[in-house]
Amino acid sequence: PFRSKLAAAVLGRPKEMYISPGKKVLYLGAASGTSVSHVADIVGPEGVVYAVEFSPRSGRDLINMAKSRSNVVPIIEDARFPLRYRMLVGMVDVIFADVAQPDQSRIVGLNAEQFLKKDGNFVISIKASCIDSTAKPEAVFTEEVAQMKKLQLK
Numbered sequence: 001p002f003r004s005k006l007a008a009a010v011l012g013r014p015k016e017m018y019i020s021p022g023k024k025v026l027y028l029g030a031a032s033g034t035s036v037s038h039v040a041d042i043v044g045p046e047g048v049v050y051a052v053e054f055s056p057r058s059g060r061d062l063i064n065m066a067k068s069r070s071n072v073v074p075i076i077e078d079a080r081f082p083l084r085y086r087m088l089v090g091m092v093d094v095i096f097a098d099v100a101q102p103d104q105s106r107i108v109g110l111n112a113e114q115f116l117k118k119d120g121n122f123v124i125s126i127k128a129s130c131i132d133s134t135a136k137p138e139a140v141f142t143e144e145v146a147q148m149k150k151l152q153l154k
Helices: 005-011 034-043 056-066 104-115 137-150
Strands: 024-028 048-053 072-076 092-097 116-124
Touching: 024 034, 024 104, 034 048, 034 056, 034 072, 048 056, 056 072, 092 104, 104 116, 104 137
Parallel strands: 024 048, 024 092, 048 072, 092 116
Antiparallel strands: none
16 A cells, blocks of 8 residues: 555545446556556456556567466556557556646546546546646645546546
8 A cells, every 4th residue: 555556545545446347447647556466366357457658668578477367458658648559458447547747637527538438437546746846735636626527527
């Protein structure tokens, strides 16, 4: 829970995590795939995880992890440009976003426009220091929520 934001969220016992057996998940910011592998185990063989990672180095590890999990589709691409991988990703039930970008809400919005089912959900790991290292985290979180509402993300 100290290195995985997803594990920390689970331990925080949210009302709903949205990731469950059979779900189709778009995971933005997949890194080397450690948390992706856990999501793949949760969604099981009936589900799928489309794992997007920008870094070629982390992407190699992600690809190697995916070799042992048939329900993971590794995508080495920039999450800011979802049209570049639209032919690889189907409509998803959940978007999990763990990208270290100052415009991460916009990135989620772009991907939701392309891939999120009408009744789908998203989970975003807001990294306040990546958005504005000079502002208080609470102010950054408030602004990000406002940004998501403006993008009509619910």
